[in-house]
Amino acid sequence: MSTQKVQIVEKILDANDQLANQILKKLNDAEIFAINIMASPGSGKTSVILKTIEKLKGEMNIAVIEGDTAAVTIDADKVTALGMPAVQINTGGQCHLDAVLMEQGVDALDLSDIDLLIVENVGNLICPASFKIGTHSNVVVASVPEGDDKPYKYTNIYRGIDVLLLNKTDLLPYIDFRLDYFKDGIHALNQNLKFFEVSCKTGEGIEDWIDWLREKVKAQKNHR
Amino acid sequence: MHELAVTESILKIAEKHAVQSQAKKVTDVHIVIGRLSSIVNDSIQFYWDIISKNTLCENAKLHFERVPAKVLCLNCSFEFELPGELTPCPKCQSMRLKVIKGEEFWLDSIEIER
Ligand SMILES: Nc1nc2c(ncn2[C@@H]2O[C@H](COP(=O)(O)OP(=O)(O)O)[C@@H](O)[C@H]2O)c(=O)[nH]1
Ligand SMILES: [Mg+2]
Ligand SMILES: [Zn+2]
Numbered sequence: 001m002s003t004q005k006v007q008i009v010e011k012i013l014d015a016n017d018q019l020a021n022q023i024l025k026k027l028n029d030a031e032i033f034a035i036n037i038m039a040s041p042g043s044g045k046t047s048v049i050l051k052t053i054e055k056l057k058g059e060m061n062i063a064v065i066e067g068d069t070a071a072v073t074i075d076a077d078k079v080t081a082l083g084m085p086a087v088q089i090n091t092g093g094q095c096h097l098d099a100v101l102m103e104q105g106v107d108a109l110d111l112s113d114i115d116l117l118i119v120e121n122v123g124n125l126i127c128p129a130s131f132k133i134g135t136h137s138n139v140v141v142a143s144v145p146e147g148d149d150k151p152y153k154y155t156n157i158y159r160g161i162d163v164l165l166l167n168k169t170d171l172l173p174y175i176d177f178r179l180d181y182f183k184d185g186i187h188a189l190n191q192n193l194k195f196f197e198v199s200c201k202t203g204e205g206i207e208d209w210i211d212w213l214r215e216k217v218k219a220q221k222n223h224r
Numbered sequence: 225m226h227e228l229a230v231t232e233s234i235l236k237i238a239e240k241h242a243v244q245s246q247a248k249k250v251t252d253v254h255i256v257i258g259r260l261s262s263i264v265n266d267s268i269q270f271y272w273d274i275i276s277k278n279t280l281c282e283n284a285k286l287h288f289e290r291v292p293a294k295v296l297c298l299n300c301s302f303e304f305e306l307p308g309e310l311t312p313c314p315k316c317q318s319m320r321l322k323v324i325k326g327e328e329f330w331l332d333s334i335e336i337e338r
Contacts, residue, residue, distance in 0.1 A: 002337075003251050003252070003335045003336060003337055004245075004335065004337075004338065005311055005334075006241055006242075006245050006247075006333060006336055007331055007332070007334050007337075008237065008238075008241050008332060008333050008334060008336070009331070009332055009333075010237050010241075010330060010331050011329065011330045012232075012234055012237065012255070012329050012330055012331055013233060013329065014237075015228070015233060015236065017297070026258050037264050056245070061293050069286050075304040079302055081259060085260060094226065094228075096226055098229060130226070130261060130329075131226070131229075139244070149254045151310060151312075152309050153310075155260055155293065155306070155309075155310050155323070156260045156261060156327075159260060159323065160327075181319075184319040184320070185310055185319070187320070188310060188319060188321035188322060188323065188325055189310070189321070191322060224296055
């Protein structure tokens with residue numbers, strides 16, 4: 001029996017992308033601006049989220065979806081403590097959130113009452129970038145102690161993201177981190193990236209990030 | 225762990241097209257992976273062998289075509305392939321670069337028996 005070739009050319013993550021688009025539509029209908037925060041463990045995702053809530057909670061309603069590989073609610077509890085709704089999604093060991101898990105998280109929230117939705121993706125830099133979850137912006141939190149060579153080694157992470165926060169800039173005097181070298185690498189990979197240098201510890205640079213976010217939330221309300 | 229989710233996706237797409245083509249059996253699956261997409265092929269084959277049991281794709285062989293990442297030098301317009309890590313332009317040593325290719329991740333074709 002002879003074999004026959006069938007040409008396909010179909011994106012492998014197409015099903016995930018389609019569901020992500022449906023989620024995005026749902027969020028748009030509810031006039032919610034949503035961001036997907038990705039980073040290695042410890043770079044400061046939770047710190048950025050808490051800082052952001054602190055700065056914006058007087059002006060808007062913020063909800064948080066916490067992705068974790070296990071059923072630990074430490075991060076979610078910190079958000080709830082600030083008076084904002086948080087949903088915990090346990091990925092059951094999976095290294096990233098995907099659109100299916102994201103949909104569960106979104107459906108567990110009362111969308112009518114939210115202006116900004118923040119998703120803390122699983123702490124891992126390698127995988128989440130491949131899986132769209134239906135947010136408007138993909139945000140990576142890098143941090144000074146991770147080193148200035150990460151864009152050169154993990155090229156795929158900095159593609160397809162919209163915002164990069166370089167956190168822990170208060171540690172720059174103590175760590176050999178060539179800011180220009182880091183920025184060159186980032187720029188080579190992604191020309192359209194918004195770049196913010198911040199310190200969650202001192203608060204330096206946070207206002208710029210908050211201004212950007214505030215504009216985005218406002219634009220999401222106005223464009224309908 | 226995300227290779228499992230990816231492998232399930234590959235199986236779904238391959239099965240769909242196998243059924244559409246009235247295949248009795250799928251013998252080969254060709255996958256194109258850009259160097260900038262973070263998928264590891266060894267574990268895909270591992271999961272594949274498990275989850276393709278009792279499907280049209282049982283025992284089908286996976287073939288991976290790795291597409292290198294291409295970079296354009298914004299300083300001298302030289303185009304070159306990334307050796308792995310991001311490196312300066314080999315012609316002029318500039319770091320003003322722009323990645324132009326390498327994110328492919330699709331199922332290219334299957335080979336079937338009718
Ligand atoms: N020095 C310094 N430490 C920080 C900063 N931001 C976060 N940290 C610390 O880094 C650790 C990890 O932060 P966390 O927000 O839990 O990271 P996550 O795992 O990405 O959510 C904690 O001990 C934080 O106190 C910063 O700007 N400067
Ligand atoms: Mg955290
Ligand atoms: Zn050059």
